[in-house]
Amino acid sequence: MERTRRVKIVTGLKCNIRCVFCYYRDNLDAPNRDMGDILRDVAYAVRRGVKEIDFSGGEPTVHPDLPRLIAEVKQQGINRVCIITNGWRLAERSYLKQLKEAGLDEILFSVHGHTGEIHDTLTSTPGSFNRLLKALGNVTAEGLILRTNTVVNSLNVHDLSGLGRLLLEYEPAQVNFITINDWCFAKHLVDKLMVRYSEMAPALRGACDLLAPRIAAVNVRYIPFCFMQGYERHVCNHRQVSSDPYEWVPRVRARLEEGTSVWRYLGILGYGLFACGALWSLGRNSLADILDQSVVEGLRRWFYTKRDECGQCQYRELCDGVENTYASQFGLDELKPLPGSAITDPVHFRSGAQMCCRSGTGEA
Structure with missing residues (x-):
């Protein structure tokens, strides 16, 4: 896509x-x-x-x-x-x-x-x-x-x-x-x-x-x-x-987000690179892709949580889980992991859909 x-x-x-x-x-x-x-x-x-x-x-x-x-x-x-x-x-x-x-x-x-x-x-x-x-x-x-x-x-x-x-x-x-x-x-x-x-x-x-x-x-x-x-x-x-x-x-969004200082931005990148594993993409992806992955993983790990059982779910690589605030209010019991081999492609489910409508008339 x-x-x-x-x-x-x-x-x-x-x-x-x-x-x-x-x-x-x-x-x-x-x-x-x-x-x-x-x-x-x-x-x-x-x-x-x-x-x-x-x-x-x-x-x-x-x-x-x-x-x-x-x-x-x-x-x-x-x-x-x-x-x-x-x-x-x-x-x-x-x-x-x-x-x-x-x-x-x-x-x-x-x-x-x-x-x-x-x-x-x-x-x-x-x-x-x-x-x-x-x-x-x-x-x-x-x-x-x-x-x-x-x-x-x-x-x-x-x-x-x-x-x-x-x-x-x-x-x-x-x-x-x-x-x-x-x-x-x-x-x-x-x-x-x-x-x-x-x-x-x-x-x-x-x-x-x-x-x-x-x-x-x-x-x-x-x-x-x-x-x-x-x-x-x-x-x-x-x-x-x-x-x-x-x-x-x-x-780009993370750097330009309202209230984000250079130091906060660097903190997000550093957290994503080193704590969340994006660093291991070096050599396989472009620098831009690695930085994007660092921001995404930093946000996912910082602000979201899952049940321990979610580690065996087939959606585990694609799913963020729930926000920490949601978890504190409602808990995690609603999450129902579906055991299976991990689906790793972020667009596994979306690649066949017309997700990019590029004009008001539906032209792709």
Whole structure:
């Protein structure tokens, strides 16, 4: 499968809504980043082979220089520009047209419910669902590529089929279901919204059944494989990231992640290289691949855990296990290892699927 050449570039943590599970909930009033700083991140990424960018925040549409940023990065050799957005400002079609004229190719919407009651509760912003629907319609009318993210949590887990039916109306190129996690920044926010994998898995499998016949790329991110038997091709955990063209280059993302210092980055690399075994790939893989593997393995070993019995599971090389926070809240008894020879190819289940939809019409 194609290796990803995409990365996230943060425009600042400032946002115009307040999602209850946001990683950066305590920093959403921070100022936008200076355009020069953002372009330096872009240049760093370009030097490392990045060809596609997701502008993210916070909320990138609150940055006053976003149209200029889009135009500038296109001039720097970026082939595809996407924004990750809550859709509030894109309800204004004139603004969307301005971004399109600057060179915007793609929009990744955060869609957290199929009704105003669910979505507005999760965004803490009345009217956000109605504006999102208008934005989805505008993007479809303008012919831009549309993708979606949904954070699966206790408030929407039983309505994923309704969400799927809503999304099908707009024919997205990709649908991502992201199991709720604290990702180190939001431990004090997500506990009440976390839900057991055993509870969410049937709803996720049902949503995949509904969406997969019409949408080439349907992903469930960060879930143990044992909950998705028969649906493994939809699972995208850390080991699958490098081979997903819509995901972010690990070694570049880790360096540019908000709040990551040079020393923290070097610590992640060192941990992955020496403690997690990536060093043994020297001579067999390129330096870039080794650095990517170091970041992935560092994150997997640092923040995730498994049952001892998982060491005999056929998924043991592909599966992250569960986050430490999840384990502390729910334990590990749900994990059901499937004994067998280890599957070592990260895209063993995904290589036959159309995981890379490269236009809004489903062209591969």
